[in-house]
Amino acid sequence: MASADHVFLSGFIKSVHQKLRDDAKLLGTEEAWQKHCEDEDGLEKYASAMQNLATSHWENNCNKGLKATSRVEWIYQFSKKYFTKEEIRKQRQKEIEIAHKINVEINYVDPNITEERKLQVLDVGSCYNPLKKYTCFGVIPIDIAPANSDVYKCDFLNLKLTPTTHCISDSEISELQQESFDMVVFSLLLEYLPSPVQRHLCCAKAYSLLKTEGILIIVTPDSKHVGANAKIMKSWRFILAKLGLSRIKYEKLSYLHCMAFRKSLHKEVAQRWALLQDEKQFFSEMVIPQDFKKFEESHNLVDSKDNCDITLFKELPCPVE
Numbered sequence: 001m002a003s004a005d006h007v008f009l010s011g012f013i014k015s016v017h018q019k020l021r022d023d024a025k026l027l028g029t030e031e032a033w034q035k036h037c038e039d040e041d042g043l044e045k046y047a048s049a050m051q052n053l054a055t056s057h058w059e060n061n062c063n064k065g066l067k068a069t070s071r072v073e074w075i076y077q078f079s080k081k082y083f084t085k086e087e088i089r090k091q092r093q094k095e096i097e098i099a100h101k102i103n104v105e106i107n108y109v110d111p112n113i114t115e116e117r118k119l120q121v122l123d124v125g126s127c128y129n130p131l132k133k134y135t136c137f138g139v140i141p142i143d144i145a146p147a148n149s150d151v152y153k154c155d156f157l158n159l160k161l162t163p164t165t166h167c168i169s170d171s172e173i174s175e176l177q178q179e180s181f182d183m184v185v186f187s188l189l190l191e192y193l194p195s196p197v198q199r200h201l202c203c204a205k206a207y208s209l210l211k212t213e214g215i216l217i218i219v220t221p222d223s224k225h226v227g228a229n230a231k232i233m234k235s236w237r238f239i240l241a242k243l244g245l246s247r248i249k250y251e252k253l254s255y256l257h258c259m260a261f262r263k264s265l266h267k268e269v270a271q272r273w274a275l276l277q278d279e280k281q282f283f284s285e286m287v288i289p290q291d292f293k294k295f296e297e298s299h300n301l302v303d304s305k306d307n308c309d310i311t312l313f314k315e316l317p318c319p320v321e
C-alpha cells in the first residue's frame with residue numbers, strides 16, 4: 001500500500017500537469033507556458049516532489065519490476081545493446097538496402113563507438129539526473145526546473161541550436177550544437193507539455209541535435225494494456241518517421257511505453273516507411289490521451305492509497321477513435 005507521502009506527491013505532480021493543460025486551454029499554449037516557466041516557486045516545488053517521488057518511492061518500492069523506476073534501466077539496457085552489440089550494424093545494413101532500392105545515395109561515416117568513448121547523452125526534462133549512475137554516458141541533463149546542481153536550467157522549447165559549439169554556463173544552457181549527441185532522452189517529458197505542437201517541436205529539435213545513427217529514446221506513461229492507446233503510439237511512429245527518425249524498438253512495460261527512434265542515414269530512408277502507410281489510420285498531430293479528456297474526467301484526480309502510481313501513470317482514458 002502506498003504511504004501518505006507517496007499519495008500526496010503523486011497528487012501534487014498530477015495537479016501541476018493538469019493546471020498547465022487547463023491554462024493552455026484558457027490562455028493559449030504560449031502564454032500558459034510562459035506563465036508556467038515564470039512561476040519559480042511552483043517549479044521548485046514540482047522538482048523537489050518529482051525527485052522525492054522517483055527516488056524515495058519508485059526506487060524503493062518492493063515491486064521494482066512493475067514500477068516506473070524501470071524506465072532508467074530500460075534506457076541503459078537498450079542503449080548498450082544498440083551501440084555496443086550488433087544492433088547498430090543490423091539497422092545500418094537494413095537502411096543501406098532500402099536506400100539502394102529507392103536510389104538514395106548514402107555518405108556513411110562510422111560513428112566510432114568504442115568501449116572507452118562515453119556516449120554523448122542529452123537528457124531533456126532530467127529533473128534530478130537519474131542517468132548519472134551509468135558511467136558509459138557523458139550526460140548533459142537539462143530541465144526548466146533542476147532538482148539539483150547537476151542539472152542545467154534550460155527550456156528545451158526555447159533552446160537555440162547552433163552549427164558550432166555548446167553555450168554552457170555554470171548552471172544554465174542557452175545553445176547546443178547540432179548533430180553532437182549519440183542519444184537524446186525524453187523520459188516522462190512529452191506528456192508534461194500541453195500541446196501537440198510543442199511535442200512535435202521537441203522531436204524535431206532532437207532530430208537536429210542527434211548525430212546520424214544516434215537515437216531518440218521516448219518513455220511515456222500508460223498503465224493500460226498495450227492495445228488501449230495503440231493508435232496514438234502508431235501515430236507517433238508515423239510523425240517521427242516523417243521527421244527522419246525510424247522506430248527501431250517498442251516495448252510496453254506495465255506502466256510505460258518505451259521506444260527508440262534512430263536518426264536514419266538519410267531522411268528519405270525513414271520517410272519511406274511513412275510513405276507506404278495509409279495516413280488515414282493515424283492522428284495527424286502528436287496527441288496524448290489527456291488531449292481527449294473531458295473537463296470532469298481530467299479533474300478526477302483523487303488517488304486511493306494503493307493506486308497512486310497507476311493513476312499517475314495512466315492519466316489516460318481511451319481516446320475517441
Ligand SMILES: C[S@@+](CC[C@H](N)C(=O)[O-])C[C@H]1O[C@@H](n2cnc3c(N)ncnc32)[C@H](O)[C@@H]1O
Pocket residue numbers: 047050054071124125126127128130142143144145154155156157186187188189192193
Ligand atoms: C515527469 S518529470 C520526469 C523527470 C525525469 N526525466 C524522470 O524520468 O524521472 C518531467 C520533467 O520535464 C521537465 N520539463 C518539461 N518541459 C521541459 C522543457 N521544455 N525543457 C526542459 N525541461 C522540461 C519538467 O520540469 C520535469 O522535471
